[in-house]
Amino acid sequence: MEIDKLFGLPAHPLLVHAPLVFTPVLLLCVVLLVLKPGLRERWGLPLVGFAIVLAGLCILAAGSGEKLERRVVETALVEEHTELGEQFRNIAIALAALTAAWIGALRYGAGRAWLQRLATPLAALVLLGAVTATVWDVRTGHAGAKAVWKEVGDQPAPVGGEGDGD
Template sequence: MPNDFHGLPLHPLIVHATVVIVPLAALTVLLAALWPRFRAWAGPLPTGLSLVGLALVPLSTSTGETLERHVAHSALLERHTHLADGLLPWMIGLAVVASISFAVQRLGRAKSVHRSIPIVLAVLTLIVVVGATVQVVRIGESGAKAAWADTNMSS
């Protein structure tokens, strides 16, 4: 995998896609779990977005590891990389819950689905949505601090 795109490091480019897709996936999966009308309208969209977000996570960490070899090591950078390693399990959970929810929705049209299944899925969805979203925010904040720590932004 190349390390740059026309001289720009790939990590910030891929990370910006991750920072947009992961919360968008989380929001659509949550809406699909809680709002039947949205669920019917969205169809496979929440699952698709969660799978794209899942694919972006290892790309983000891989390009981050490449970039890490070219910048000065610091405690802020160490915290950022440690937090980044924690996103993959949340995204796996989000993709699994989204996929199961979509399958249950499709199955529910053909056969009756026990009432407890959508409730359990909604609770699990809420957990992974909050976990993935909070983790993305923590990673982004720590990355910004690591990138901008040595600059003086005062006027």
């Protein structure tokens, strides 16, 4: 899904902030549910919902990025950001599926030994997926920030005149 503009502004810089914040929060929630099995009954389904929302937000961010990419100068930094963003979107989708499988195995595994045996490996995969998603979140955001701000950061600070605080 591609959204071009929000409130008259390019949508991508606005949409990317949700995955940027939600991904490490999801990681913390996963760690909590892995370490505290007593919380899984109450918080398992909300965790699945949160993972699905994150995947949806990553899809929106990637789609809006594809729209924006068509309007900016193609550079190596933009290309790196685009590739990482596409990978991050795919990781988030896989993480949502793994989270649903893990919680499903926990909720519906009673009386099904094969399903109960899957719960621990699925928990490990969800934890690994959440860590990977967080790493890609940071890498993608950093690459995007470099693509936008590198030239500005390379410029010398203005001396004298307006805006120098004097």
